[in-house]
Amino acid sequence: MSQNPRRGSPRSLVQLLALALGVWLLLVPRPAVAAPEAVTVGIYVNQVASIDLKNNAFTVDFWVWFRGPHRATSPLDAFEIIDGRVNSKANIIKKTLANGEDYAAMRVNATIHRHWDLRQYPFDDHDLEIAIEDADLDATRSVFVPDPESQGKDPDVVVSGWDIEGFDHRIDTHLYHSNYGDTSIADTAETHYSRYVVVLHAKRRGSARFLKVAFALLIAVLVSWCAFFIRPKDASPRVSVSVGALFAAAAGTLAINSQLPDVNYATLTDKTVFLCLGMICLSLVGTVASLSLHYLGREADHRRLDKIGAVVFPLLFFVLFFGVVR
CATH class of the missing domain: 1.20.58.390 (Neurotransmitter-gated ion-channel transmembrane domain)
Structure with missing residues (x-):
C-alpha cells in the first residue's frame, strides 16, 4: 500500500519564516539616527594671573566663544570649566550671524585646579590646561569643533618667574561612568561628553x-x-x-x-x-x-x-x- 508524501515538517516551516523575516528587515528602511550638532568653539588667553603651587591652582583670564546652530540653551550658558570655577564673567555677546548661526562670546576669569608634578622643583615645568564641556548636551547630541584660525594667546602673557610658551588644543570625548540618574541622557550607566582642551606650557625662567x-x-x-x-x-x-x-x-x-x-x-x-x-x-x-x-x-x-x-x-x-x- 502506498503512503501519502509529507507536505512539510515544523522545522522547515520555521526556517521559511526566519528567511522571510530576514528579507523583511533588509527591505524595511531603518529610522535615521540624528547626527550630533557641531559647535565651533575657541579660546583666546589674555593673561595668566598667577600660578599657585601651594594650593594646586592657577588663575587665567580668557575669551571663549561658541558658533553653531540655534538651540534653546546657548552653549555660553551651558558650558562648564573642568576642575575649575568662574570668578567673573564680562563683555557677554550674543547675536545671529549672516549665515544663520548663533554666535556667543564672553570674557572669563577662572581659577583652575591642577595636581602639579613637583619632583623637579624648583626646576619644574608645568602644563596649564583649560578644559570646557557642554553641561547641557552629551556627545550624542553636541560635539565641539575647534576654531584654529581665531584661537590663541596674547603675546604679552607674563607670569613672574615663568615663561608661558605654546598654545596647543585638542578635542576629547570624556567618559563618565554614570548618567547621574537622568535616563533621558542615556539608558546605561555611562555617558560621553565632548571636551575642548587648551594647553599652555609654563617653564621656569633661569636658575x-x-x-x-x-x-x-x-x-x-x-x-x-x-x-x-x-x-x-x-x-x-x-x-x-x-x-x-x-x-x-x-x-x-x-x-x-x-x-x-x-x-x-x-x-x-x-x-x-x-x-x-x-x-x-x-x-x-x-x-x-x-x-x-x-x-x-x-x-x-x-x-x-x-x-x-x-x-x-x-x-x-x-x-x-x-x-x-x-
Whole structure:
C-alpha cells in the first residue's frame, strides 16, 4: 500500500519564516539616527594671573566663544570649566550671524585646579590646561569643533618667574561612568561628553629660583664646614657653629615646605635638604670626634682628623650635590 508524501515538517516551516523575516528587515528602511550638532568653539588667553603651587591652582583670564546652530540653551550658558570655577564673567555677546548661526562670546576669569608634578622643583615645568564641556548636551547630541584660525594667546602673557610658551588644543570625548540618574541622557550607566582642551606650557625662567630656595641651606653647610678650622680647645664655639648651622637649615626647610603642597614623594628640593642636613650632621660628628681625641690627649690624631675633614667635607658635598641636581 502506498503512503501519502509529507507536505512539510515544523522545522522547515520555521526556517521559511526566519528567511522571510530576514528579507523583511533588509527591505524595511531603518529610522535615521540624528547626527550630533557641531559647535565651533575657541579660546583666546589674555593673561595668566598667577600660578599657585601651594594650593594646586592657577588663575587665567580668557575669551571663549561658541558658533553653531540655534538651540534653546546657548552653549555660553551651558558650558562648564573642568576642575575649575568662574570668578567673573564680562563683555557677554550674543547675536545671529549672516549665515544663520548663533554666535556667543564672553570674557572669563577662572581659577583652575591642577595636581602639579613637583619632583623637579624648583626646576619644574608645568602644563596649564583649560578644559570646557557642554553641561547641557552629551556627545550624542553636541560635539565641539575647534576654531584654529581665531584661537590663541596674547603675546604679552607674563607670569613672574615663568615663561608661558605654546598654545596647543585638542578635542576629547570624556567618559563618565554614570548618567547621574537622568535616563533621558542615556539608558546605561555611562555617558560621553565632548571636551575642548587648551594647553599652555609654563617653564621656569633661569636658575634664580633654586638659589633663592637653597641659599640658606648652602650657607648653613658652609658654616658647618668652618667648624673644622676651630681648635678643639675652643669647644663651645666649635659645637655652637655646627648646632647653629643645623637649626638654620631646619628653619630654611620649614620656609621651603610652606611654599609647597603636601606630596607623597621627594622633590629635588627635598633631596637637597636631606643632603644639607646630612652634611651638617656629619660636621657635628666630626666635631665630637675631634673633641674626644683632644680630651684624650691625642693631639696629632685630632689635627689629622680636622685636616682630612676640611678637605673631604667640601669635596663630598659637591659630588653629592651635583649628583642630586643634575
